[in-house]
Amino acid sequence: MIRDGLITEAGQDKAGGPERTRYELTDRGRADLAGWLGQVEEPAPFVQSTLFTKVVVALLAYDESTARRYLAAQRSAHLARMRALTAAKDDSDASVADVAAADYALAHLDADLRWMQTTLDRVAALSREVTS
Amino acid sequence: MTALLEAVDVTKSYGRTPALRGVSMTIASGEIVAVTGQSGSGKSTLLHCLAGILRPDAGEVRFEGRVISTASERERSRLRRTEFGIVFQFGQLVAELPAVENVALPLLLSGLSFEKAAEFAMEWLERFEVADLADDLPGEMSGGQLQRIALARALVMSPAILFADEPTGALDSLTGEQVMRAVSGFARESGTSVLLVTHSATVAAYADREIRLRDGAVEPVEVLL
Numbered sequence: 001m002i003r004d005g006l007i008t009e010a011g012q013d014k015a016g017g018p019e020r021t022r023y024e025l026t027d028r029g030r031a032d033l034a035g036w037l038g039q040v041e042e043p044a045p046f047v048q049s050t051l052f053t054k055v056v057v058a059l060l061a062y063d064e065s066t067a068r069r070y071l072a073a074q075r076s077a078h079l080a081r082m083r084a085l086t087a088a089k090d091d092s093d094a095s096v097a098d099v100a101a102a103d104y105a106l107a108h109l110d111a112d113l114r115w116m117q118t119t120l121d122r123v124a125a126l127s128r129e130v131t132s
Numbered sequence: 133m134t135a136l137l138e139a140v141d142v143t144k145s146y147g148r149t150p151a152l153r154g155v156s157m158t159i160a161s162g163e164i165v166a167v168t169g170q171s172g173s174g175k176s177t178l179l180h181c182l183a184g185i186l187r188p189d190a191g192e193v194r195f196e197g198r199v200i201s202t203a204s205e206r207e208r209s210r211l212r213r214t215e216f217g218i219v220f221q222f223g224q225l226v227a228e229l230p231a232v233e234n235v236a237l238p239l240l241l242s243g244l245s246f247e248k249a250a251e252f253a254m255e256w257l258e259r260f261e262v263a264d265l266a267d268d269l270p271g272e273m274s275g276g277q278l279q280r281i282a283l284a285r286a287l288v289m290s291p292a293i294l295f296a297d298e299p300t301g302a303l304d305s306l307t308g309e310q311v312m313r314a315v316s317g318f319a320r321e322s323g324t325s326v327l328l329v330t331h332s333a334t335v336a337a338y339a340d341r342e343i344r345l346r347d348g349a350v351e352p353v354e355v356l357l
Contacts, residue, residue, distance in 0.1 A: 082336075086337040090316075
């Protein structure tokens with residue numbers, strides 16, 4: 001970012017720990033950041049995740065029941081992670097930022113879980129398609 | 133952990149439509165268990181059988197080792213009033229009674245004086261941070277407030293187990309979170325068991341473990357290759 005002229009060195013900090021270099025945004029960096037913040041991320045049109053790849057590979061290399069077992073096991077793992085995040089939110093030391101970060105992860109895991117459940121219901125049809 | 137509540141090979145049909153096909157499960161004392169599954173998987177029927185609202189066609193439900201599925205309606209009614217607390221998706225409060233009297237109702241049915249019952253009810257309303265609504269009628273309250281009052285009513289008899297059927301199903305996510313935190317916080321503090329029926333993974337994540345139903349049967353825990 002220094003090389004690109006987006007930030008510049010603004011001094012040294014030493015507050016009870018090792019010395020740290022402080023940086024600040026240049027005008028160009030501020031404009032660049034504003035441009036990045038002003039753009040929404042492109043919503044992904046297809047589920048191209050590892051999860052989807054594993055389901056298809058399971059169907060191609062094995063069979064429907066292997067794909068179902070994978071999805072069910074992945075579902076359990078996702079729910080276990082959601083339990084841990086939910087418990088972390090209830091921690092009395094959790095800041096609002098911690099809770100919001102956990103909410104973000106929980107919402108994405110929940111979306112994955114709903115996709116897994118729907119895919120479990122579609123495994124037979126998906127198998128026919130990918131193996132035809 | 134020993135089982136507080138146990139279903140052994142429970143079967144239930146509505147006419148010729150099977151709802152539960154030989155369900156076996158346990159809930160230990162102090163444990164929060166989520167029963168999940170798609171619509172029509174049998175989760176609400178299982179809750180109704182476990183809570184003594186429905187009688188199974190076959191199999192047994194045991195509470196503290198005693199078979200309750202064949203007990204008389206009078207005995208099951210006593211259990212529902214004293215040992216089981218029940219909350220549904222929509223609070224099902226008595227529309228004509230103010231919040232404090234809704235919460236006091238189970239105590240009044242157990243023979244407590246109105247004064248004493250109202251005093252206990254106020255303590256529970258305070259615990260769920262809705263004491264300021266004590267004199268309001270259910271029709272004047274939001275969904276989150278109704279569920280907190282329904283929870284206070286379900287817990288006022290200090291039941292051994294709370295049954296909650298989609299307790300946040302009608303609430304927005306933040307209000308639902310507040311209700312779930314109130315439920316799980318109280319359960320962990322008091323050692324009350326909770327059987328939570330939900331189709332939401334976010335709600336199921338408040339539980340210690342999940343029992344997943346599919347077509348009226350418990351889905352086995354899957355083992356990979």
